[in-house]
Amino acid sequence: MPNISNKGKAMPQSPIRKLVPFAENAYKQGKTVYHLNIGQPDIKTPQIALDAVKVHSLDILAYTRSEGSEGYRTKIADYYAKNDIHVKHDDIIVTTGGSEALLFAFGSIMDTDDEIIIPEPFYANYNGFSIASGVNVVPVISKIEDNFALPPIEEFEKLITPKTKAILICNPGNPTGYLYSKEEIKKLATIVKKHDLFLIADEVYREFAYDGATHYSIMQEDGLEQHAIMIDSVSKRYSMCGARIGCLVSKNKDVIQTALKFAQARLSPPTLAQIASEAALQTPQSYFDEVIDEYVDRRNTLIEELQKIEGVKVAKPKGAFYCIAELPINDADVFAQWLLEKFDINDETVMVAPAAGFYSTPGVGLNQIRIAYVLNKESLIKAVNIIKEALKVYKD
Template structure:
């Protein structure tokens, strides 16, 4: 029998999706499963975006330009320039989701064996994307005790070698919800300029900042244009995860031209998705104000309830819609599987994501889980009650 590639064997399973078979089996057994494992919002997609799809009128479902349609890139530039990015449509490459933006950026800027520094915990698929290109992830630990703030720059410098080519951040962060401050980004800017590194910025959750906090992008910093690559998606912003529409933004013309070659190799992003995305840019501010108010209520409900549980600890995140909580358990992977396989409370259970999959450091996150507050407050309260009852009887309680 032919062998699987070594790259395939190294490819990590998603901590967000790997327990799906157990959730499916629990549902088949008649259990109600509350999904706090995945960032699939229950917020309605903007009406204008849906209407654009319903009113599509074309006779040929054709290819689009590899970099995306000019009309969509013009609308995107309009959106980003309202945020102070000072870009043109020629700085944007439209991609099939944020995932493709990340893979194209990695393939454009790093060779096999090159290293990229990422504060952890980080979005689990960064490991998978890096594995595809033979790129080495050098993790740098952040800690729950200070809300997963950016580690000291001195810790970054300890990891830099001649193979280091980039630093990768996500703000607001998935999985922690931490929102980097302008001061932290300025510090990252200085180290990237000092060692001539790229700064990748995953901004999937830009719209979701709470308590009056301000979002800062590396695009807002002076003197670092050639180093910055922004990676974005409509998935979370417009509750349109199934659209698979994202983009890569850079003012570095060599990076853009090289990334375009990878975009050409996969032909083009979808036409229908870009029509919807173009309409989405006109979504009124009132939509985001209502969404932020809803997520703030959910966050507060979850944080307050978790910290009242015996042995549980979490901090209140400044953005996104995730929380990493420390639980009194022996092993997060075992606990999350046990919830689905062996536990029920009033014929209900809850699906969480073990935080181990969001770390690259061996043994980190063993007693932590990620919870996505993507359920309405009533369902969230029920899920929290289920979790509290589960922790009382879990055999591996620590």
């Protein structure tokens, strides 16, 4: 029998999606499952984006340019300018989601066995992207006790080797919700310039900054033009996860020209989704103001309810719509499966994402879960109460 590749064997399962079969079985038993496991917003997609697809005048659903249509990229650049990020349309490559943008970035700047430093916990798919690219993740641990703030720069410097090619951050963070300050970005800028590294920032949650804080992009930092690679996406900003449209942005022409070759190899990003995404750029600020108010309300509700549970420790997010909670258990994977298989209150249960999958350091985060507060407040209160009651009877 032919063998599966070692790379394929090493690819991790998604901590977000691997419990789906257990959730489906719960549905078959007539249970309601509150999904705290996945960042699929329940906020409505802007109608202007949906209408753009409904009323398009295309006769042929043809390829676009590999880097995305020039009209769309020009409008993306205009959007960034409103956010004090000044780039040109040819600094942008439209991709099939932020995921493809990350894969293009990895492929463009790193070779097999090169290293990338990432503060953990981090978006679980960074592990998968690294394995697919033959790249080694070198984690620097941020701690729940520090609200997952940027680890000291000295910790980064200890990890830099001749194989190190980049530092990757998610800002605001998935799964922590941490929003890096301008000062923290400047510290990272200093170290990548000192060691001649790239700084990749996954900024797909840019709009989601709370409590009067503002997002500071790596693209705003002077002197970082040849080092900065920004990853972006329409998925969360406009509640358009299914559009699968993102982009890679850099002023480094070598990066763009190299990434374009990867883009050409997959032909082009989806045409109809670009039409919807271009229209979404006309979304009024009032939409975002309402969304931010809603998420702040949900965050506050979630944190308040979790803090009522004995033995639970939770970090307060400053952005995005995720938080990490530490539970009085040994293994969140087992607990999450048990919730779906063995526990319910009036035929209602909860699906969470075990947080160990958001680390690359073995044995770390085993008693933590990531919660996405993408449900309405009433559902969040019910879901947290289910967790509370479950912990009273659960035995490791």
